[in-house]
Amino acid sequence: MKIELGENRYGKAENRVVRITREQGTHHILDLNVSVQLSGDFDDTHLNGSNAKVLPTDTQKNTVFALAQKFPAMEPEVFGLTLCEHFLDTQHHLTRVEVRLEQYLWDRILVDGKPHPRAFQKNSTFTRTARVVIDRTIGKSKEAYVTSGVEDLVILKTSDSEFTGFIKDHYTTLPETTDRIMATQVTAKWRYDSHDVQALKRKDFAKSFKQATNKILATFADHYSLSLQQTLFEMGKELITQQPDICSVRMSLPNKHHFLVDLSPFGQENRNEVYIAADRPYGLIEAVVNHDDAPDANFIWPTW
């Protein structure tokens, strides 16, 4: 029996970079959580403890902060591409670099209705995410894989949601309903069909992100839902239809149950007015929506 090293990688996770850009009295804030993972031939490190090929995670951290100074005001996806390129260009034994980014959003504080140029309040309505991989083993030259996404986006609708016609078996107790609260916390990631590093660096990811989240929200609001699965597919379909260079969307939607409270023991009727918001268990709906000509996702697309 021989024991071998399989898939492996390492890096510095959760570098909390805050980059301020100052522009004639108006300041801009970029607030990121950046995680780097390097892949390559690290057999000697794992098997023999040689660190000759190891760029320390401490150095990776320094690099993240140093490059944040050199390249101000970038979108998360572009900062990820820049970091991947740096590590691959300076460390030739690396075969692949992955950078995951979370962006925390800040609104300007309103003073007498006017946005303040240098004071901010955190907007925790959602987190913007990005994942960038550049690999030099798959294609002839370096290929980039980019996903953008949104997390922690909690949405709820009080009408136009039913759940009927499902399988009944020995363990069924759920009644059908044609009027329920539907609520979920959206985690969505969408990937772009281009693998060209330079083309991707020129893309307007800010606009794409804004369009995508608006489309997800509007579809959720307007769609008459027969199930959370149907709503998920509809949101994915609308997003891809809107942005042709997005070839695939992956969504994970917990069904955040709001149970109608039985008030009949107290002589009260509950006309879909009073609910208890439950923590656990919760339904969990997960699916990918694809262009029929979407290129292979390879490693960029995590399984569940």
Add this chain to the structure above:
Amino acid sequence: MKIELGENRYGKAENRVVRITREQGTHHILDLNVSVQLSGDFDDTHLNGSNAKVLPTDTQKNTVFALAQKFPAMEPEVFGLTLCEHFLDTQHHLTRVEVRLEQYLWDRILVDGKPHPRAFQKNSTFTRTARVVIDRTIGKSKEAYVTSGVEDLVILKTSDSEFTGFIKDHYTTLPETTDRIMATQVTAKWRYDSHDVQALKRKDFAKSFKQATNKILATFADHYSLSLQQTLFEMGKELITQQPDICSVRMSLPNKHHFLVDLSPFGQENRNEVYIAADRPYGLIEAVVNHDDAPDANFIWPTW
């Protein structure tokens, strides 16, 4: 040696009530986390295990949901007052009832720029809080004590903050600075001077809350800060000045440190552009700001 029961209370915590109010096709959502605590003579329960005076926490939960149906669309403070009155009026051996409430805020989803009447996205920019106590042992009749507050409000300014002139001792390494990021997560509670149940139930707490948070934000943004302590006092002073029936404000402000990253080893100058957002340890500034004629806080005002 004799062993006695001291201060005690019990109740049902974290009832997650979602109350939908339907108004000709437009729905409103009230999303609360409600905790009830009852006080009275419970010696027999603790010492002998008699439950003859115990209203079960399960019944308290039922009551919270039943009253949420009977009294729609109330402000958290008023719902708290209503619950306190109910328990005191129906359980005559109780001497005091406390209700703590957290309100989670929802915005209407915008579809083509228009707010949707029945679809919402959670706005996690802050949590609104309230604490209501009604007691029948202090005054001649029942007295109400009400605080309103805000939590999880994260704010940051990139200018007009310095920290100089402090004590230097054997353990000092911190340099003085006239230009730093100041960031904090506001927890504030303010109490009203009235103890009159009916008068308080008529108060416009929605307006008061909106004014208070706007004032806290604007003061933070506009104030030139020599220390977080000074900013805290200024925010409290402005809030009390604005709303004369608020007699006291208690604030707890962690100093969320953003440390300038030293880029000089890499030949780069960091002109207050790149920071690392630190988790722990953090400074913690806590203070109360009072009207000089503020009535005694009694039990309503927790110590630290």
Add this chain to the structure above:
Amino acid sequence: MKIELGENRYGKAENRVVRITREQGTHHILDLNVSVQLSGDFDDTHLNGSNAKVLPTDTQKNTVFALAQKFPAMEPEVFGLTLCEHFLDTQHHLTRVEVRLEQYLWDRILVDGKPHPRAFQKNSTFTRTARVVIDRTIGKSKEAYVTSGVEDLVILKTSDSEFTGFIKDHYTTLPETTDRIMATQVTAKWRYDSHDVQALKRKDFAKSFKQATNKILATFADHYSLSLQQTLFEMGKELITQQPDICSVRMSLPNKHHFLVDLSPFGQENRNEVYIAADRPYGLIEAVVNHDDAPDANFIWPTW
């Protein structure tokens, strides 16, 4: 109208100190989370922004680490006393210092059944806590107030717990039960009657803590419970009876509900075998158990 500064304090919170003591090949680990809060006359800081009396929280942090090096292997209570004394002795304008400590516990890893001298696994069964205040305004000389405590101790019993004989009202739906799971997460703090700094520094807090937690656990296990309130009082009474220098115990016990699952729709009988562990809401039982001659708690004893 005049607006004044009320109660206030400041300090550095959550200093994560790990102190290794090396003893001829055997290492010992003390893993603490230390928070310091200083009180004194800080009007000038809050009102005018003068930092002339402010010992920066950064300096407090340095001091915590420096003293951890000077005084190895101390119990949390004694380290807290040492820190309080240091700040009061070197900063004469301070009137009171509070130090809160959490201790995380580590077991030695067993290799072939033998404890390893220098390798550890974290034991998260509970967190040990301490709170130390030294004040120089109350007595003639400095007075120390010390509490020890335990947190995150989750316990459960599958027999000898009932809940009957409670009040029934319009909102009651809970049936009585003579056989239920009782589970809680213990937060307990106990205070010592001595205020003498030197006497307290000589006390064997390790032994006291071990006895106290063992007594809480054994009482919970052995006591036939008619309510969680009764069990709470019994645990407090036993702890005080066992250790005469503890004058008061404060406990906060969430009733972690385990609901019997109704399997009758599936033709199965649930003979107290299958439960769902619920998250929220939960009962919350809070009480203090006192010696009849317990001295005044003053500020050391937080209200709820």
Add this chain to the structure above:
Amino acid sequence: MKIELGENRYGKAENRVVRITREQGTHHILDLNVSVQLSGDFDDTHLNGSNAKVLPTDTQKNTVFALAQKFPAMEPEVFGLTLCEHFLDTQHHLTRVEVRLEQYLWDRILVDGKPHPRAFQKNSTFTRTARVVIDRTIGKSKEAYVTSGVEDLVILKTSDSEFTGFIKDHYTTLPETTDRIMATQVTAKWRYDSHDVQALKRKDFAKSFKQATNKILATFADHYSLSLQQTLFEMGKELITQQPDICSVRMSLPNKHHFLVDLSPFGQENRNEVYIAADRPYGLIEAVVNHDDAPDANFIWPTW
């Protein structure tokens, strides 16, 4: 352009099952968090909103509790296999079922040194995990894929760890060290080479788990470490060597940094005694260790 449904699944997550087994006055507790995910042809649900093939997640929840009553005292892996078989046997349109389980551990409370038969304290030193998939599309008959694992196991060693000989580049500031604290929080999953449902149901998973965690701990303690990567590989190699039916181990090891505090500004020498435990960023080491003849992992083995 056509838009299609890709990979998808749904189920009920985080069913908190507590199963008590009573045996002549001695009670046993099985405390699980169970998540079910069903796969099959659900195009019609997503595209047209038909629920004709949907077994509601509510029914899945009921089934989890009902089967927990029917089959007491099972190991998590076997309970997972039982649930997978049930869903596949009763819902013929399903192609694959996955069950993930977390087991929380409880110790008997000691009373006068003796384990109590019916009272427990939660042991949060680690969480035991399992993941079971049964699929009927890959082989000729149903094939089972089982992983066992451990999470939240925090370990630390104060000697025998160095980090030297690494790459130095423009962004390097880290000094080499031959004596450091090494600490990590182990997340490990190992998979068994058998795919035979009945054979797996007979396996002694309790023994396997105990051996595996003991081996991970002992290897960590005894191994002289030149890097966390080397330690990871050693732990995996030892585990596979010990248990020949485990064909692969996947580990994710955050490097929980403990930084030596610089006490020289205060005239103190820090001889590897005082550390600050840092939260973020952290190193992250991830790798798989394999038998050279390990069968294909297919879907059972998540990528990072």
